[in-house]
Amino acid sequence: MPDELTVDSGALIFATLADVYLSSGMVDEAISILKDGLSRNPSYTLAKIILGRAYYMKGDYDEALKILNQTYQDAPESENLNLYLGHCYKKAGKQDEAVKFYKATLKINPQNKEAKQEMEQLDVKAVPEEPVEPEVPAVDETVVQIVEEARAIGEREEPTIVPHVADLEEVRKPEPTVEKPPQPPGPEPVKEEFPVKAPEPIVAAPVAAEPPKKTEPEVIAPVQPAVPHAEEPVPVAPEPTTAGSIPLASLDEPMHRLLKNKTVRGALVCSKDGLPIQSYGEKRTDLDEMSAVIGAIYNEAQDSFTFLKEGDLEKFIIEKGDETLCVITAGDNLLVVITQPETKPGLVFVYARKIIDEIRELLG
Amino acid sequence: MKVEELTRIPKVLGAGIATEDGFIIDSQFTVGYDAEKSAAMAARVVSRIKKSLKVDRASTILYTQKNVFFIKEREDAIFFVICQKDANIGLVKIRIDRLT
Numbered sequence: 001m002p003d004e005l006t007v008d009s010g011a012l013i014f015a016t017l018a019d020v021y022l023s024s025g026m027v028d029e030a031i032s033i034l035k036d037g038l039s040r041n042p043s044y045t046l047a048k049i050i051l052g053r054a055y056y057m058k059g060d061y062d063e064a065l066k067i068l069n070q071t072y073q074d075a076p077e078s079e080n081l082n083l084y085l086g087h088c089y090k091k092a093g094k095q096d097e098a099v100k101f102y103k104a105t106l107k108i109n110p111q112n113k114e115a116k117q118e119m120e121q122l123d124v125k126a127v128p129e130e131p132v133e134p135e136v137p138a139v140d141e142t143v144v145q146i147v148e149e150a151r152a153i154g155e156r157e158e159p160t161i162v163p164h165v166a167d168l169e170e171v172r173k174p175e176p177t178v179e180k181p182p183q184p185p186g187p188e189p190v191k192e193e194f195p196v197k198a199p200e201p202i203v204a205a206p207v208a209a210e211p212p213k214k215t216e217p218e219v220i221a222p223v224q225p226a227v228p229h230a231e232e233p234v235p236v237a238p239e240p241t242t243a244g245s246i247p248l249a250s251l252d253e254p255m256h257r258l259l260k261n262k263t264v265r266g267a268l269v270c271s272k273d274g275l276p277i278q279s280y281g282e283k284r285t286d287l288d289e290m291s292a293v294i295g296a297i298y299n300e301a302q303d304s305f306t307f308l309k310e311g312d313l314e315k316f317i318i319e320k321g322d323e324t325l326c327v328i329t330a331g332d333n334l335l336v337v338i339t340q341p342e343t344k345p346g347l348v349f350v351y352a353r354k355i356i357d358e359i360r361e362l363l364g
Numbered sequence: 365m366k367v368e369e370l371t372r373i374p375k376v377l378g379a380g381i382a383t384e385d386g387f388i389i390d391s392q393f394t395v396g397y398d399a400e401k402s403a404a405m406a407a408r409v410v411s412r413i414k415k416s417l418k419v420d421r422a423s424t425i426l427y428t429q430k431n432v433f434f435i436k437e438r439e440d441a442i443f444f445v446i447c448q449k450d451a452n453i454g455l456v457k458i459r460i461d462r463l464t
Binding site: 313 | 398
């Protein structure tokens, strides 16, 4: 993995984890993580915006305003930054300022429901004068990039932490997005202009029936209408953990053998970035959080060992009161085995060996 | 005293006790190992585990490419032990559990 990617994933993980915490209402934990992460990566604009949001959720509007205003010059086109600045000014009783930022939010994304509602509440004409294309939620480059990153790990399922992208917006510096070459106009009807089901997140080729003079493709086609906005109900749709999921079916047999062990409660495979890939065994509702947490612990420990020149972290065991977590690295991924406290870790590692080989082969 | 008991185990490279914020209370390491850095690392890992998993006391064993680190937290102090990979990890763990 190139250095810059390592840095980027390390940066991403604390923001992702903080976002999970915020979604769970753990505002103080989120603030703590963000402050810690920002001390190491002070120019990470996205994290600053999430920190501002965290202070807003905590009710510390002055601090939120301070942080968001400081960040504004780095990302004036950020939808969430403008939205939360609007929220903060509204709470501070500065309606004119609030309206200004809500208008800016709607200019960036005319479909932003929160901004629209706030404008309605403030009795201001909300809709910007520009023509608005219907049913087209904006999808930012970052959203696309995150989905791409997850896919790049092995062209497997999409990350189930999709809600995080609500915050992981337009903030990251624009990087070159992979673009499809413009396709020549074809005879296909225009109706499929916005394919709702299609998971292709990157680039929409020019619409078939458009005049041929338009040769440049539209960057970032609106694809997933379910991209959540802040404070909307989060439509988490965990990937099914059925045995036949592609392409991890070959893990089923060794996993089954591992899970036969009475002290093993379950197992999950996640990326080192903390994105869940597949889970097995007992159904839990906290697997997304567990993946993010394990990713965070792994990255923190790995940083420490790099500093100590101890080489890479290969595996670790965490004893945690009611259960023990055995975590084993498998290429760019982690296998987490959740066991009862009285389990025999040696036995878990023996069973895990075969699974690790499979994961390495499948996911790299 | 506790630290010395641990370092008597074969292939144990060193052991120490640190405060929650990573300052050394006591340590005994073979030459070439920086007890202060190890204590700081132990405190950092403990802090992360406690925050992330919301546990009162963190206890972990970390296998790196070179060595194995035991970190166990007890009453405002963190025990940490470093041993070679081919040490009897089970024995070291039992001793640590007994001492803490």
